[in-house]
Amino acid sequence: MSFVVIKNVSKVYQPDGIDSAVRVLADINLAVQEGEFISLMGPSGSGKSTLLTIMGAMNRPSEGSVMVDGVDVYELPEERRADFRREYLGFVFQQHHLMPYLNTLENVMLPLVTSKTSAKEKRSRAMAVLQRVGLANKATRLPNQLSGGEQGRLAIARALVNEPPLILADEPTGTLDSNTGSEIMEVFQQLNAQGQTIFMVTHNPENALVAHRIVNIRDGRMFNESEKEQ
Amino acid sequence: MRIRSIAWANLKRRKGKAAFLIVGISIGIATVVALLTLSRLIKDEIGTQLDQFGANIIVVPQSNSLSLDYGGISVSGVSLDVNQLKDEDARRVLDIPYRNRISVVAPKILGVSNVEGQPVLLAGVNFDAELKLKRWWRLVGQKPAQDGDLLVGYDAAKRLSLIEETADGQSQAVPVMPMAEITSGGGVHANHIQEKAFRIARDRVQIGGNEFRVAGVITPTGGSEDQIIFGSLPRFQKLLGKPDQLSMIEVSALCIGCPVEEIVKQISTQLPNAKVSALQQSVRARAETVNRLTRFASAVSAVVLLIGGLMVFTTMMGSVVERTKEIGVLRAIGLRKRQIINELMIEVAAISTIGGLVGWTAGMLISWLILPYFSQSGLKLEIDPKIAIGAILVAVLIGAVSSVYPAIRASRLDPSEAVRYV
Numbered sequence A: 001m002s003f004v005v006i007k008n009v010s011k012v013y014q015p016d017g018i019d020s021a022v023r024v025l026a027d028i029n030l031a032v033q034e035g036e037f038i039s040l041m042g043p044s045g046s047g048k049s050t051l052l053t054i055m056g057a058m059n060r061p062s063e064g065s066v067m068v069d070g071v072d073v074y075e076l077p078e079e080r081r082a083d084f085r086r087e088y089l090g091f092v093f094q095q096h097h098l099m100p101y102l103n104t105l106e107n108v109m110l111p112l113v114t115s116k117t118s119a120k121e122k123r124s125r126a127m128a129v130l131q132r133v134g135l136a137n138k139a140t141r142l143p144n145q146l147s148g149g150e151q152g153r154l155a156i157a158r159a160l161v162n163e164p165p166l167i168l169a170d171e172p173t174g175t176l177d178s179n180t181g182s183e184i185m186e187v188f189q190q191l192n193a194q195g196q197t198i199f200m201v202t203h204n205p206e207n208a209l210v211a212h213r214i215v216n217i218r219d220g221r222m223f224n225e226s227e228k229e230q
Numbered sequence B: 001m002r003i004r005s006i007a008w009a010n011l012k013r014r015k016g017k018a019a020f021l022i023v024g025i026s027i028g029i030a031t032v033v034a035l036l037t038l039s040r041l042i043k044d045e046i047g048t049q050l051d052q053f054g055a056n057i058i059v060v061p062q063s064n065s066l067s068l069d070y071g072g073i074s075v076s077g078v079s080l081d082v083n084q085l086k087d088e089d090a091r092r093v094l095d096i097p098y099r100n101r102i103s104v105v106a107p108k109i110l111g112v113s114n115v116e117g118q119p120v121l122l123a124g125v126n127f128d129a130e131l132k133l134k135r136w137w138r139l140v141g142q143k144p145a146q147d148g149d150l151l152v153g154y155d156a157a158k159r160l161s162l163i164e165e166t167a168d169g170q171s172q173a174v175p176v177m178p179m180a181e182i183t184s185g186g187g188v189h190a191n192h193i194q195e196k197a198f199r200i201a202r203d204r205v206q207i208g209g210n211e212f213r214v215a216g217v218i219t220p221t222g223g224s225e226d227q228i229i230f231g232s233l234p235r236f237q238k239l240l241g242k243p244d245q246l247s248m249i250e251v252s253a254l255c256i257g258c259p260v261e262e263i264v265k266q267i268s269t270q271l272p273n274a275k276v277s278a279l280q281q282s283v284r285a286r287a288e289t290v291n292r293l294t295r296f297a298s299a300v301s302a303v304v305l306l307i308g309g310l311m312v313f314t315t316m317m318g319s320v321v322e323r324t325k326e327i328g329v330l331r332a333i334g335l336r337k338r339q340i341i342n343e344l345m346i347e348v349a350a351i352s353t354i355g356g357l358v359g360w361t362a363g364m365l366i367s368w369l370i371l372p373y374f375s376q377s378g379l380k381l382e383i384d385p386k387i388a389i390g391a392i393l394v395a396v397l398i399g400a401v402s403s404v405y406p407a408i409r410a411s412r413l414d415p416s417e418a419v420r421y422v
């Protein structure tokens, strides 16, 4: 069975004060296997981020269902869904969304604040993840003291610290120049090589090629999926 | 790393914002603390000062013939009047139901006698009571200790050549009340007249064929006592040929806003033959001043707290709106609503506790700085733990009330919305 199964998902936004509803996603069907690396491509406004947040258990679809590891996530009560996000998903946002007042190490530990593990254990787990993304020597820096590429890697480290089965990334290289962008892509590639399942939104065809599979979306509809030779 | 570490890190690394909120809260608290402290102190001072003007209540015999003037009050000088006050009447004043409110009962006999060829007004008094009443007197010499001792008013002493001016200009005068006994506001009397330095030149004086000792001379007060020789009540009663008789009884009632009119009624019932009158003007003025002051301070405090609360509320709202994205990210990462509200409330609690403390300190400091402009006598600023604790509680309450709503609202934000925007 697939790790993520998206079935007949549609999303309609009804903006305030406007009569006409906006259909952002229409009848999306998608399955993600464990260990897979998928790129989602499409023009701006096509609904990529919407699909990512729906898959990320934080944006209820108008129709259809999302199953992750056999759990129908939108059947969960709201707070349980928050717990689910913490346990199953690691997000890398387009703007990274790092906490400006937390240093590198603290940002990584953020998803662990509610866990019962000891402070020492949290610390060593966070340090291990920072080691993996090559930021161990910058643990006490604040985000604004990091370069763009380092911020991106920090965002990835934060997504990884809970060892979530699925990483969801929304244009993780979007704000970066191509050099630092490929730095990030290398990290993703390494992770995937170690068995990490990754679902990534990107504009950049070069980056998309790193994935096993590219999913295209336009005007909220999926068309041709391209499989890449391993 | 726990929830409170997030709050702590935010406070530590966004000091400017935290400081802004702390300043906002502490300005409100400081204003209220200063207002309340000052109004309370001034209220006390007005009370004690008014008390120091002496008696609140004057008891005189019922009589139509008014001949003498004592302390601005006309009293009967006719000794053959039927309705005389007696020694026991002074004791009976203390039998009224409100006796606890009476601090001093000062009976006295008044009369004119020839002293070394000059007519002088004599007042026979109970010195213990009299000196309690006339706290503003200052003496050169001592308090009367023996039955034959006198206190002499400045003008009378001068006319009888009992004193002479000293060259060095240093006055030896001492207050009749030791400093410790004087309640706040009692230090130096506000209306004290510039003293001329003098000393007693002659301490024996002949009155009606008896020799008396001048224990002390009262420095000039500008009041009628400057003209009077004070002696012990029984001696002067005998001397004036009115044994057992009183010309008047001065009664001082304790405290601010005591039921003076009720006390007057009770004394009248107790002494049906006497005319009992309160110094209405001073009593009314005092009550009114004190009440007005209290009302003013409470009204201003309420307004200040309201404005302060609104300010904190809008600032909290603003800071939460500013942090919408941040809160959305926390939600997306999987923090529960309650945990986010916790985080925000820990911050608010820390900020408002500090704000309360700073505000209280500033308020006390302000009171201390501007107190001299309100009070002529060196009032002492007391640290009242109730006000300190109250200030912190009010600050925390304002902080909590004004941020609970924004915090709840923030925790309800749709995380997908929050993380969408740059």
Ligand SMILES: Nc1ncnc2c1ncn2[C@@H]1O[C@H](COP(=O)(O)OP(=O)(O)OP(=O)(O)O)[C@@H](O)[C@H]1O
Pocket: A013, A014, A015, A022, A024, A042, A043, A044, A045, A046, A047, A048, A049, A050, A051, B417
């Ligand atoms: N909360 C919302 N309310 C109303 N409309 C929305 C909302 N979120 C997204 N939309 C609309 O849905 C459409 C798709 O948005 P989405 O963010 O998914 O696009 P995208 O493919 O991620 O675009 P981009 O590449 O620019 O990030 C857009 O037209 C957007 O205006």
Ligand SMILES: [Mg+2]
Pocket: A048, A049, A050, A170
């Ligand atoms: Mg997008």
